[in-house]
Amino acid sequence: MKKILIDLEAGSKASVFDQVTAYDAGVDHILAYGNVVLDEVTNLVHGAMFTRGGENLKNTAIFIGGQNVPEAEKLMEKAQDTFFGDIRVSVMLDPNGSNTTAAAMVHKIACGRDLKGKKALIMGTGPLGMRTAILLVREGCKVCISSRKLDRAQEAQQHILKSHGVDVTPVQIAGQEDLAKLLNEGVNIVSCCGAAGIQLMDLATWTAAPELQFIADVNAVIPFGVEGIKIADNGRDHEGKLLYGPIAIGNLKMKVHKAAVKSLFESNNKVMDLEAIYELAKAMGS
Numbered sequence: 001m002k003k004i005l006i007d008l009e010a011g012s013k014a015s016v017f018d019q020v021t022a023y024d025a026g027v028d029h030i031l032a033y034g035n036v037v038l039d040e041v042t043n044l045v046h047g048a049m050f051t052r053g054g055e056n057l058k059n060t061a062i063f064i065g066g067q068n069v070p071e072a073e074k075l076m077e078k079a080q081d082t083f084f085g086d087i088r089v090s091v092m093l094d095p096n097g098s099n100t101t102a103a104a105m106v107h108k109i110a111c112g113r114d115l116k117g118k119k120a121l122i123m124g125t126g127p128l129g130m131r132t133a134i135l136l137v138r139e140g141c142k143v144c145i146s147s148r149k150l151d152r153a154q155e156a157q158q159h160i161l162k163s164h165g166v167d168v169t170p171v172q173i174a175g176q177e178d179l180a181k182l183l184n185e186g187v188n189i190v191s192c193c194g195a196a197g198i199q200l201m202d203l204a205t206w207t208a209a210p211e212l213q214f215i216a217d218v219n220a221v222i223p224f225g226v227e228g229i230k231i232a233d234n235g236r237d238h239e240g241k242l243l244y245g246p247i248a249i250g251n252l253k254m255k256v257h258k259a260a261v262k263s264l265f266e267s268n269n270k271v272m273d274l275e276a277i278y279e280l281a282k283a284m285g286s
């Protein structure tokens with residue numbers, strides 16, 4: 001029986017990236033829907049639930065993506081509310097690649113290491129930054145999340161607390177002086193999750209940080225988020241700091257993404273959310 005993936009997105013166009021990745025993961029056919037609103041979700045999900053019964057249900061799955069992360073989260077919640085009993089299909093949430101990228105980034109840092117008690121700084125309050133913060137808290141870190149404006153960091157902190165029940169510390173970093181001061185307060189991990197093409201941390205600042213051990217940057221557009229990092233760094237040691245660049249993180253992200261899609265068709269009741277995707281990443285190794 002053909003493996004069918006139903007792609008639901010709030011944006012006007014379904015993601016080409018996600019569709020190509022799904023085909024590479026072994027999906028036979030994709031039904032892609034853009035401009036999906038909450039009132040349409042029930043009928044779309046019913047089409048997945050009631051066309052294939054019993055064991056054949058596992059051959060249909062739902063992927064929720066797109067650029068609008070808050071709207072995607074609402075679509076995910078509505079889809080899960082539509083299921084009942086054993087009449088359901090597996091579903092995956094990865095809008096803007098935020099879940100798979102966060103899982104890859106944190107796994108690069110955490111693989112084979114005990115991070116309990118480490119102090120981590122997340123630079124960036126977007127969906128990727130918030131998800132990275134959540135996973136590092138799960139690993140036992142004390143996490144700060146930063147923005148140039150304190151109110152944005154505070155909004156991210158409140159969203160994380162409300163959505164996942166974990167708390168982080170909001171901080172304002174308006175420039176390298178603020179950053180240097182914070183790094184000197186015992187920061188061990190920095191994850192740069194800012195907008196593409198914006199340098200967030202210069203070489204002099206991070207090389208002078210006495211307790212900094214790990215730096216990860218997902219920005220693949222020059223200038224990188226971290227000055228001095230190389231795009232393919234995969235644990236390169238530079239003055240006692242281990243560096244992870246965007247290609248190393250991105251390569252693992254792609255492996256995790258494909259494995260997560262493939263896993264949807266193992267049963268009809270998988271929910272591949274942030275936590276499940278991270279567990280899958282950990283099972284895959286580095």
